[in-house]
Amino acid sequence: MEQRISLITLGVHDPEAAAAFYEALGWQRVEAPDGVIAFDLIGQTLGLYPIAMLARDMGVPVESLGHGAATYAYNVREKAEVAQLLEAAEAAGARILKPAHDIFWGGHIGYFADPEGHIWEVAWNPHAPLGPDGAFQWNGAA
Numbered sequence: 001m002e003q004r005i006s007l008i009t010l011g012v013h014d015p016e017a018a019a020a021f022y023e024a025l026g027w028q029r030v031e032a033p034d035g036v037i038a039f040d041l042i043g044q045t046l047g048l049y050p051i052a053m054l055a056r057d058m059g060v061p062v063e064s065l066g067h068g069a070a071t072y073a074y075n076v077r078e079k080a081e082v083a084q085l086l087e088a089a090e091a092a093g094a095r096i097l098k099p100a101h102d103i104f105w106g107g108h109i110g111y112f113a114d115p116e117g118h119i120w121e122v123a124w125n126p127h128a129p130l131g132p133d134g135a136f137q138w139n140g141a142a
Helices: 015-024 051-058 080-092
Strands: 006-010 037-040 043-052 071-075 096-104 110-112 119-124
Touching: 006 015, 006 051, 015 037, 015 043, 015 080, 043 051, 080 096, 080 110, 080 119
Parallel strands: 006 043, 071 119
Antiparallel strands: 037 043, 096 110, 110 119
């Protein structure tokens, strides 16, 4: 198995409302099969899929899916961008969980939940600068 994630699928109750949130942040949809709303990222795609259909596909009750303890991180190039992105997310309908703040490892982070409750971390990491295309690598862009 190669070391990559190709598609991140978020199970959502209201796909159109969820998509409107990401579109308000400036993301653009790409064509996708019926039932899926997709946004191409750098090297991956984020898919929004009705949670009932996701549960059916997996063969589990929808109640068993929950939200889990996962975060999706969005790294920025400059420290000030953390607060700016949190403000944009809040204006688009996010709930701020923790405002921008310095963190023990030398970075600057904040957290928000999208309208469906999926948790995003916004981070500036001085130890892992983004590549020219915005790609993230743990120890810095190659």
